Amino acid sequence: MQPPSDTALPGHSARPRSRRDSSLFDADFLTKLETLNLIARQLVRGRRSALRPSIKKGASIEFKDFREYSPGDDPRTVDWLAYARLGELFVKLYRQEEELDLWVLLDRSASMDFGEPNKFAHARRIAAALAYIGMSNMDSASVVPFDEGLAQGLPRMRGKGQVLRLMDYLENLKTAPATDFEKTAQMFMSRVRRPGIVVIISDFYGLQRARAGLDRLRFMKHQMHIVQVVSPWERDPPLRGELKLIDAETGAQQNLTITDSMLKKYKAAYEGLSTDLKAYSMKYAIGFDQAKTEVPFDEFVRGVLQHGRLLA
Amino acid sequence: MTLLAPWALWFLVVAGGVVALYLLKIKRRAATVPALDFWLSLAGQTKVHTLWNRLKRLLSMLLWLVIVTCLILALGNPILSLGKIKPRAIAVIIDNSASMQATEKDQDNLARLALAKQAVEQLSQGRPVADEWLLIEAAREPRVLQAWTFDAKSIRTAVENLTPFGGKGDVAAAVELATQLTTGKNDPCIVVISDGSASTVPQLAAANPAVLYWPIGATNDNLGIAQLSVRPHRQNGNYQALITLVNASDTKVDTSVTLEVDGRSQSVELATIEPSSRWEKVVTIEAPTGGVLRASLDRTDALGADNEAYAVLEPIRPAVVWLVTAKESAFFFEQALGSMDELVWAEESLTITPDQFPAAWLAAHSPAKPAPADAPASDAAPETHLHKPDLVIFNGWTPEKLPSQGRFVVINNCPAELGTTTSELPEPSLHLVPRAHPLTQHITLQGAKVAKAQKITLKQPARVLANSADGDPLLFLVDQPSRQVLCLAFDVVSSDLPFRNAFPLLLRNTVSSMHEDAPSWLRESYAIGDTVRPLRALPANTTTIPAKLLHAAKQEDLSLPVTTSSFAFTNTAAPGALRVEVGGESSFAAINIGDEHESRIAVAPATEDPSEKLGLTRGLLGALPWTMLACVAAVGVVFEWLSYHLRWTE
Numbered sequence: 001m002q003p004p005s006d007t008a009l010p011g012h013s014a015r016p017r018s019r020r021d022s023s024l025f026d027a028d029f030l031t032k033l034e035t036l037n038l039i040a041r042q043l044v045r046g047r048r049s050a051l052r053p054s055i056k057k058g059a060s061i062e063f064k065d066f067r068e069y070s071p072g073d074d075p076r077t078v079d080w081l082a083y084a085r086l087g088e089l090f091v092k093l094y095r096q097e098e099e100l101d102l103w104v105l106l107d108r109s110a111s112m113d114f115g116e117p118n119k120f121a122h123a124r125r126i127a128a129a130l131a132y133i134g135m136s137n138m139d140s141a142s143v144v145p146f147d148e149g150l151a152q153g154l155p156r157m158r159g160k161g162q163v164l165r166l167m168d169y170l171e172n173l174k175t176a177p178a179t180d181f182e183k184t185a186q187m188f189m190s191r192v193r194r195p196g197i198v199v200i201i202s203d204f205y206g207l208q209r210a211r212a213g214l215d216r217l218r219f220m221k222h223q224m225h226i227v228q229v230v231s232p233w234e235r236d237p238p239l240r241g242e243l244k245l246i247d248a249e250t251g252a253q254q255n256l257t258i259t260d261s262m263l264k265k266y267k268a269a270y271e272g273l274s275t276d277l278k279a280y281s282m283k284y285a286i287g288f289d290q291a292k293t294e295v296p297f298d299e300f301v302r303g304v305l306q307h308g309r310l311l312a
Numbered sequence: 313m314t315l316l317a318p319w320a321l322w323f324l325v326v327a328g329g330v331v332a333l334y335l336l337k338i339k340r341r342a343a344t345v346p347a348l349d350f351w352l353s354l355a356g357q358t359k360v361h362t363l364w365n366r367l368k369r370l371l372s373m374l375l376w377l378v379i380v381t382c383l384i385l386a387l388g389n390p391i392l393s394l395g396k397i398k399p400r401a402i403a404v405i406i407d408n409s410a411s412m413q414a415t416e417k418d419q420d421n422l423a424r425l426a427l428a429k430q431a432v433e434q435l436s437q438g439r440p441v442a443d444e445w446l447l448i449e450a451a452r453e454p455r456v457l458q459a460w461t462f463d464a465k466s467i468r469t470a471v472e473n474l475t476p477f478g479g480k481g482d483v484a485a486a487v488e489l490a491t492q493l494t495t496g497k498n499d500p501c502i503v504v505i506s507d508g509s510a511s512t513v514p515q516l517a518a519a520n521p522a523v524l525y526w527p528i529g530a531t532n533d534n535l536g537i538a539q540l541s542v543r544p545h546r547q548n549g550n551y552q553a554l555i556t557l558v559n560a561s562d563t564k565v566d567t568s569v570t571l572e573v574d575g576r577s578q579s580v581e582l583a584t585i586e587p588s589s590r591w592e593k594v595v596t597i598e599a600p601t602g603g604v605l606r607a608s609l610d611r612t613d614a615l616g617a618d619n620e621a622y623a624v625l626e627p628i629r630p631a632v633v634w635l636v637t638a639k640e641s642a643f644f645f646e647q648a649l650g651s652m653d654e655l656v657w658a659e660e661s662l663t664i665t666p667d668q669f670p671a672a673w674l675a676a677h678s679p680a681k682p683a684p685a686d687a688p689a690s691d692a693a694p695e696t697h698l699h700k701p702d703l704v705i706f707n708g709w710t711p712e713k714l715p716s717q718g719r720f721v722v723i724n725n726c727p728a729e730l731g732t733t734t735s736e737l738p739e740p741s742l743h744l745v746p747r748a749h750p751l752t753q754h755i756t757l758q759g760a761k762v763a764k765a766q767k768i769t770l771k772q773p774a775r776v777l778a779n780s781a782d783g784d785p786l787l788f789l790v791d792q793p794s795r796q797v798l799c800l801a802f803d804v805v806s807s808d809l810p811f812r813n814a815f816p817l818l819l820r821n822t823v824s825s826m827h828e829d830a831p832s833w834l835r836e837s838y839a840i841g842d843t844v845r846p847l848r849a850l851p852a853n854t855t856t857i858p859a860k861l862l863h864a865a866k867q868e869d870l871s872l873p874v875t876t877s878s879f880a881f882t883n884t885a886a887p888g889a890l891r892v893e894v895g896g897e898s899s900f901a902a903i904n905i906g907d908e909h910e911s912r913i914a915v916a917p918a919t920e921d922p923s924e925k926l927g928l929t930r931g932l933l934g935a936l937p938w939t940m941l942a943c944v945a946a947v948g949v950v951f952e953w954l955s956y957h958l959r960w961t962e
Contacts, residue, residue, distance in 0.1 A: 111346035119346075205347035234346060244340040247348030254348055255340055265354050273350075 024121055025128065025167040032298040033132050033163070039305050040133045065093040100196060101156060102134030102141040103222075105188065106170075107202030107229075109147050109179035110249040115231025117293040123201045123229045124170045125297040128163075130199055133305075136160050138197075143169070147176030150187035178249050179206070185213030195221040201291075203229050204277055211280060218284055225287035228277055232294055234270060239263070320388035327380045334373040372955055379948040386941035389437065399442030401460070401497030402926075403490040404432055406471060407506030407513075407528075408451045409481025410840065410910040414507070414614040416529055424529040425476055428505045431526055432471045435503065436464035438928030446493060450486035450506070451477040452841035460493070478617055478885055479840030480907035483509045487516050487523055494522065503926070508916025510909035517919070526922040529915045534560040535567060536618030536911030538590065540607050540904065541837075542597065544628050546824040549654055551597040551625050555607055559585035560912040567611045571595060573625065574603040590908075602627035604862055604889040604900060618911045622862075622889045624836055624900035630657035631827045632699045636669045637707035644810055645707060648819050655823045660699040666709045673715065676700045702827050708803070717794045719826040724803040726768045730790050731799075737765040740780035740802070742787075750825045751789065751798065752777050755814050762786070762809075765802035774799075796826050833892055833899040839906035844881040844890060850874055851895055862889040 069078060069089035077091040104127045112120040127143050134141030135157050143166065144153030154169050181202070188198075198217055204210050204226075217224055239258045246253050256262075274290060281288035291300050345351055412424040419427060436445065445467045447458035458470035483506055494500035505526045506513045517525040539556035559565045564586055571579040578597055585591045597605060602625040609619040633656050635645050642663050649656050664672055676698040705721040714720060714727050726733055742757045757778060767784050778787035790797040809815040833846045850857070857879050859870040863886060872879040872892070881890065884903045891900050905911075 114344075114346040203346065205350055237345070239343055239345075242340045244342045245348055245351055246342055246344045248344050248346045250348070252348055253342075254352060256351060262354060266351070269350070269354055 024124060024171050029125065029128075029167075030163075033129055036129055036298055036301050036305065037133055037136050037160075039302060040137050063092060063094055066090045067093060100138050101192075101194065102131065102138050103188070103192060103196055103198045104131050104134075104141070104143045105150075105184070105198060105200045105202075106143055106145045106173075107147075107179060107181075107200075108145040108151070108173060108175050109202075110175050110177055111179070111203055111205055112229065113175040114248050115233045115293055117231070119203060119229045119231050119293055120175060122291060122293045122297060123227075124173065126227060126229075126291055126301060127199075127201055128166055128170050129297060129301045131157070131166055132160065132163050133301075134197070135162055135166075144188070145173055146179070146181070146184040146188075148178050148180045148183065150184045150191065181206075181210040181213035182216070183213075185216040189216055189220050193220075196223070197225065198222040199225045199227060201227040201229060203234075204273065214280070214284075214286070218286070224284075225289070226277060226281055227289050227291050228274060229291045229293065230274070232292070235267070237263070237266065318388060320384050323380075323384045323387065327377055327384070330373065330376045330380055334376075372952060375948050375952050375955070379945045379952070382941040382945035382948065386938050386945065390937040390941070398499065399444070400439075400499040400501050401444040401446070401494055402435075402439070403446040403448060403494050403500065403502045404435065404467065404471075405448045405450050405454075405483065405486045405490055405502060405504045405506070406432060406457075406474065407481055407483055407504065407509060408449050408474065408477040409483075409509065410478050410617050410905050410907075411507050411509070411615065411913045412481070412528070413476055413478055413617055414529060414531065414534060414913045416531055416614070417533075418530060423476070424507055425474070428528045429471050429474070431505050431528060433468050434923075435505075435526075435926065435928065436467045438923070439464070439926065444497065446490065447471060448486050448490055448493075449474060449477075450481045450483045450504075450509075452479050452839070453482065454486035454489040456489075456493075460497075477841055479842075479905060480910055481509060483512050484516060487520070491520070491522070501926070503922065507913060510912050511916045512909075514916045514919065524920075524922050524925055525916075525918045527915050527918045529913070531614045532560050532562060532914035534613045534615045534618070534911060534913045535565050535585065535609060535611050536560070536613075536615060536905075537569075537607055537609065537621040538618075538908035538911050540605070540621035540623045540902075542605060542623040542625055544626060545596075546628055546655060546827060547820065549600055549628055551599065551605075551628075553595045553597050553605060553607075553623065555581070555593055555595060555621075556908070557583055557585055557591040557609075558908055558911040559587060559589055559591070560914055561613075562587045565611070567609055570608050570610065571597065572606045572608075573597065573599045575606075578605075588914075597625065599625050600628055602900075604891075604902070606889075615911065615913055617887065618905050620887050621904045622887055622902040624889065624902050626832070626836075626900075630655055631702040631823050632657050632660045633823060634661065634669075634672070634701040634704045635663040635707065636666055636704060636709065637663070638665065638709075641707055641805060644805055645705065645819075648816050649823075651816065652820055652823060655820065657699075662698070662701075666706075669711065672698055703823060714795070714797065719796045721798045721800070721822055721826070723800045724766070726766060726799055726801055727797065730772050730774070730797060731768040731770045731785075733766045733768055735767045737767050737780055737782075737784060737802075739763060740765045740782070740784065740786065742778055742802075743781060744778045745776055749775070749777055749789075751818065751821045752787075753821060755817050755821070757814050760809060760812060760814060761807055762802045763806040768799075768801050798822055798826065833894045833897070834890070834901035837902040837904060837906070838884055838890075840884055840886065840903060842884050842903075844884060844901060846878055846892075846894070849877040850879070852877070854894075857892050857894060859890060859892045862891065863887075 069091050073091050079090050079092050082090045106127045131141040131143050140156035140158050142154050142156045145151040242257050244253055244255050278288050289304050406428050415421045415423050444460055444462055445464055446460050447467050447470050449455045449457050458466050490502045500522055502523045503526055504513050507529045513525045517523040536558050538558040542551050542553045544551050566584050569581045579595050583591045605623040605625055607621045633649055646663055703719045707723045710722050710725050710727045740762055742760045742762055744752055744757050765786055772790050774788040774790045776785045776788045779785050786801050788799050838844055854874045857872040859872050861868040872881055888903050891898055
């Protein structure tokens with residue numbers, strides 16, 4: 001349920017989408033995209049294109065480990081020299097080489113459609129940029145929006161030629177009322193079984209529920225990266241006095257008296273949200289970046305690439 | 313507690329508004345937030361004491377009600393009378409006389425009238441609202457500035473619009489008027505705000521318990537011209553000016569008085585005046601053609617208005633004397649009159665016979681100047697270009713009926729309308745009545761021989777100047793409003809008076825004293841505040857009268873509109889002189905304060921404190937309620953501010 005637009009604070013239109021959408025991906029965007037792609041290519045130079053060492057063990061020329069023989073194992077993998085020396089059967093394990101997919105999970109809840117600059121527009125640009133880089137430098141890339149569940153999204157795309165399709169899709173993407181990341185993670189796990197790189201772009205309100213979803217994804221051995229989108233309004237909301245607050249997602253209303261002390265608490269709590277998210281990411285070796293909407297998307301993506309947090 | 317400004321209670325509507333706003337829960341601004349739960353989770357931290365928060369809201373409303381109530385009560389200027397002050401009908405008399413224009417050095421050089429206005433304000437603001445008010449101005453005449461009203465603000469407005477009068481005030485008349493107007497009123501009180509008006513007000517207060525004297529002012533530093541009067545000295549051809557100064561201060565004053573005629577200095581008189589005393593001097597003014605005499609003091613004091621005074625010097629003109637006598641008896645009188653060049657206008661004077669008199673009289677009183685209706689008739693053709701006589705001397709003859717206006721000397725006869733001649737007195741002796749009279753000054757008749765006199769029984773009241781040994785009037789003056797007749801009831805020629813100095817002196821005194829001045833259109837002097845009107849009807853077809861108002865600093869040309877053969881000039885607010893031109897004749901009038909008491913500006917002390925007697929609020933009973941209410945309101949605002957900002961905190 002969307003709150004009426006006339007209830008928004010001056011200067012903080014919650015619905016500036018129509019104007020943004022028309023100029024979401026312009027020619028300048030494509031130019032910036034190509035620049036980012038060149039940067040990404042330099043970073044992955046010297047490696048085999050589209051290949052990443054898999055955490056799975058499989059058939060390749062690179063040895064990884066031994067294990068005891070069990071019935072059914074391929075006899076060709078038995079290490080006979082070890083048997084001669086130790087008198088026990090061991091099989092050789094090799095690192096499996098497989099295709100690497102990039103999954104960009106994009107939060108399209110109503111809370112994202114907020115702020116000036118708009119968080120959702122900013123998130124879509126980042127998603128497009130990452131997907132483009134993934135299509136160019138990895139095996140495949142896909143952008144899958146989520147709200148209360150996982151949307152159909154785009155099928156896996158390969159090569160830069162899919163970029164227009166990607167942009168069309170993102171440009172026409174609408175927000176949905178609410179979000180449930182735990183359910184989203186569950187649906188993603190059932191849809192995508194092969195580990196890949198998963199980038200989650202969201203504002204991460206309701207971190208407790210989001211954390212459960214992140215845990216599920218983490219258990220699936222995905223290489224995860226979190227992008228928290230924040231707007232200046234959220235960091236320092238210009239609210240004072242007796243107000244009727246309206247939830248952007250649900251339209252629920254609540255009368256509140258916002259004083260200076262309460263604002264202090266809010267800022268501390270909002271800062272705490274980012275801090276908790278960052279602590280969680282560090283704990284489980286998950287990439288984390290905060291995308292401020294006032295920072296151009298290309299600058300943000302370049303930072304992510306240069307610091308090797310995504311492509312390393 | 314009584315409110316001095318109960319209209320403030322209308323603001324209680326604001327209190328109603330506060331309640332209404334709280335009841336309606338002040339309309340809040342709507343703001344969309346990305347995640348309301350996030351805010352609610354914060355609010356939840358502070359909603360531990362929900363009941364307390366609700367109470368705080370209620371307390372907030374109550375606090376605002378207290379604040380608003382305090383402010384409204386403070387606006388109403390409350391007083392704590394404790395039942396001592398009860399509603400009264402108060403007639404306020406504000407003295408607006410010249411002495412109230414005196415400035416007080418110790419009070420920012422404010423005029424006493426301004427201080428009186430402040431007193432009225434203090435009085436009207438310090439009394440309960442149920443009082444009924446009346447405001448009277450004590451100026452030249454008492455005037456009601458504000459009729460009875462319960463609105464004290466009207467009193468303040470009326471007194472604020474009061475303009476200084478600057479002339480003599482009549483406080484007694486104002487008190488009398490106030491007494492009449494307070495008849496039947498509830499607990500009446502007459503408050504006289506004045507400088508005492510030369511102790512008049514304390515006396516009034518002592519005589520009438522309802523009168524309360526509210527003294528204004530303190531200074532007595534004033535030296536003023538209390539009087540400036542002038543009389544012509546015809547025999548000398550000059551004027552004698554009597555000037556009176558009053559020193560109201562308690563110090564000896566040395567000053568100088570400058571006398572100017574038409575702006576030209578005539579004399580500077582040095583004066584030393586003892587404290588609270590007066591100084592008088594007669595100064596001779598040489599100004600044969602007349603003019604405006606101005607006297608001024610060079611001393612700066614509290615009251616500047618009485619530092620100058622004006623007087624009018626009417627031109628001294630020789631008298632036109634008609635001698636009506638038989639030709640054979642004329643010589644002696646003609647010689648006597650001819651020796652008085654400075655007093656008698658020889659060119660216009662006539663010697664005529666009794667037969668010629670009626671025609672000459674008619675000619676002198678031409679149709680443009682109608683002769684009195686009772687003038688004697690004559691068939692003779694009137695002569696033309698005759699000047700109207702100032703004095704007519706009838707020798708041995710009188711008309712059957714004397715003209716009703718004029719100055720006449722009758723010798724050896726008595727008009728029938730004045731007395732009856734019963735017989736003759738053979739060789740009576742002539743005795744002067746001891747009482748001094750201008751006509752008989754410097755004369756001695758001791759031993760004068762009279763050959764023949766007439767025994768006269770007077771019909772009219774007359775002043776007998778000389779009589780016989782038996783008391784028969786031989787020289788008497790009938791002084792009537794428009795006519796003077798000096799009657800000599802004996803034959804001068806057949807007496808030995810021609811050989812003595814007495815008769816020429818008597819004749820000189822008569823010509824100089826019984827000189828009818830040219831009629832002026834104005835009175836000689838007016839008091840400040842008087843309305844100047846012409847003394848008689850103006851010529852027909854006159855629409856405007858040119859006039860000039862002369863002050864020390866300026867001359868103002870005026871044009872006075874004429875309605876119904878008269879005009880009214882009311883701008884007599886300051887000392888000066890007024891000149892009007894009517895029919896080619898100039899008439900002058902002096903305008904002065906005209907009262908010595910106004911120069912005596914010492915303030916009469918009051919026997920009791922008026923503010924205490926009236927129960928006016930002050931000190932603890934006055935300022936404290938207002939201050940306390942304002943403080944409570946201020947504390948309430950601070951508390952509410954803190955409450956507002958701490959409302960969502962632990």
